[in-house]
Amino acid sequence: MMASSSSSPAAAPLWVILGRVALVQHDSVKDPGDLSVKLSLPPRASTVTVPMSVHPKPGYDDTDRHPYVVAACDAGVLLHASHWPFVGFDLDRDPPGILLVARGFQLAAAGPGKALAASVVRVPDRARPFQPGISSVRNLGLVSLPGTAGADYAVAELRITAGGDAADDDGDGRGSATLFTFRAGTDAWVRKDLSCPSMSGRRWMWSAHDVVAHDGKLWWVNLVWGLLGCDPFADEPALHHVPFQETYPAGGVGHTVAAEDVVSRRMVRVSQGKVRFEELARAPRAGAAAHRPEETVVVVWTLVFGPSGFAFWKQLCATSMGRVWASDSYRATGLPAKVPVLALLHPSSPDVVYFFLEKYLFGVSVSRSAVVEFVRKPLDLVKVVAGHRRPPPISWRHVLAWELPASLANGKGNAS
Numbered sequence: 001m002m003a004s005s006s007s008s009p010a011a012a013p014l015w016v017i018l019g020r021v022a023l024v025q026h027d028s029v030k031d032p033g034d035l036s037v038k039l040s041l042p043p044r045a046s047t048v049t050v051p052m053s054v055h056p057k058p059g060y061d062d063t064d065r066h067p068y069v070v071a072a073c074d075a076g077v078l079l080h081a082s083h084w085p086f087v088g089f090d091l092d093r094d095p096p097g098i099l100l101v102a103r104g105f106q107l108a109a110a111g112p113g114k115a116l117a118a119s120v121v122r123v124p125d126r127a128r129p130f131q132p133g134i135s136s137v138r139n140l141g142l143v144s145l146p147g148t149a150g151a152d153y154a155v156a157e158l159r160i161t162a163g164g165d166a167a168d169d170d171g172d173g174r175g176s177a178t179l180f181t182f183r184a185g186t187d188a189w190v191r192k193d194l195s196c197p198s199m200s201g202r203r204w205m206w207s208a209h210d211v212v213a214h215d216g217k218l219w220w221v222n223l224v225w226g227l228l229g230c231d232p233f234a235d236e237p238a239l240h241h242v243p244f245q246e247t248y249p250a251g252g253v254g255h256t257v258a259a260e261d262v263v264s265r266r267m268v269r270v271s272q273g274k275v276r277f278e279e280l281a282r283a284p285r286a287g288a289a290a291h292r293p294e295e296t297v298v299v300v301w302t303l304v305f306g307p308s309g310f311a312f313w314k315q316l317c318a319t320s321m322g323r324v325w326a327s328d329s330y331r332a333t334g335l336p337a338k339v340p341v342l343a344l345l346h347p348s349s350p351d352v353v354y355f356f357l358e359k360y361l362f363g364v365s366v367s368r369s370a371v372v373e374f375v376r377k378p379l380d381l382v383k384v385v386a387g388h389r390r391p392p393p394i395s396w397r398h399v400l401a402w403e404l405p406a407s408l409a410n411g412k413g414n415a416s
Helices: 259-265 321-326 328-333
Strands: 015-019 023-025 036-038 045-051 068-073 076-081 098-103 114-116 119-123 140-144 153-161 176-183 190-195 210-214 217-222 226-230 240-242 266-271 274-281 297-305 311-320 341-345 352-357 360-365 370-374 399-403
Touching (some): 076 140, 297 321, 311 321, 328 370, 341 399, 352 370
Antiparallel strands (some): 015 399, 036 114, 098 119, 140 153, 153 176, 176 190, 341 352, 360 370
C-alpha cells in the first residue's frame, strides 16, 4: 500500500471507510447479539454488522439482509433496515422500515479491530396525521450539537413542496419547506414549517442526492442546484441556499444531466473542518468533437463564509486526469487510463480524493497529481442489493468516511 500524503498521523483525525451496506448477524430476541463494526485501516473498508433482533420483523424470510448506513458522525451510526423488496440500496421515495442510531462504540475485549455499540436507539416512526413517513434515505441527516461530543444529536429530514418559478411576476413561488427533526432524549419527531430562500430562475422541485453534516448544521445536497442548509437545533431554523461554483456547467440549455452521471462525477464532503465540493468536470467541445478523457479535470472547492453570512466557493486545487495517468505513481498501480468514479474525500487532507475504478479504490493527491493510496487487492464491500431493482452503479453511495469518536480513536491501533 502506498503511503498517504496527509500530515503527520498524530495531528490527523483517526477515521475509517465504512461500507454503506451492512452484514446481518443471525441472533434471537431472547439472546440478542451486538451491533458491531469491523475496523480496518484506510483505504481498506470497515464493515458494520447488524443483529437480526433489532429488525422490524426478526426471523422472517423477507427480513432485510442488507441494512443501509445512512450517515455517521461522533454521535454514532444511523442505519435504515426494512423488509423485502425495500432492502439494501433502496433509494425510492417513502421506503418502509425503521431507523436506528448505534451509539457508544467501544473496542471489544476479544479480537483486534472490532467495535461494539453500547446501545441501539430506535428512532420513532412518523406514521401519524400531518407527519408523513420518511421520503427517502438520501434525504436524511445525522448531526451532533457542537460541544456535546455526540451526546446531543438530531436526525432530520427536509421536504420541499414545489411552487412556481421564483422569478415569476408576483415574486412568489419559492415553494414551502418542512423540517422534520428527531432529537436525542425525546420520543417523537417535531415538524417545523420554513420559508424557502430565493433561487432565481429555478422551480422549487428540490430533490436531495445526499445530506452532509457540518458544525451543527445539515446541508441537503442537490448535485446540480447546490446546497440547502439549516441548523436543526435552532428554535426557528432558517434555510440558506448556496449554488455551486462550477468549473463547467453540469448541463446547458436544452440539456439534462443523467442521474447516474452526476452522482459519479460530483459529491460534497467535509474535510479539515470545512465543506468541500468535488467534481470530475469535462470541458464542452464545439461541434461534433468528442471529449478527450485525459482532459477531464478533478477540482476541489471549499465553501467559505464571509463576515455577513454570505457564502461562496473558493477553488482549493485542481488537476487533469491526463496528468494523473502520466505519473509514475499511477502507472505503478497497473490500472487502465480510464475516467474513475468519485468515492470519498480524506477527512483531514482535503486535496486527497478517493476514486473507484473497476473493483479498486485509490487516493489521489490533486495538488501533486499523484496516487498516494492504493491496495492491489479489490475493495471488499458487502454485495450490494436493491430489492427487485438493479443495484445502482458504484459511487460515493457505497462508502462513507467516518471520523472515529474518542472512545474508538484512542484504540484504533488495533484496527486490522
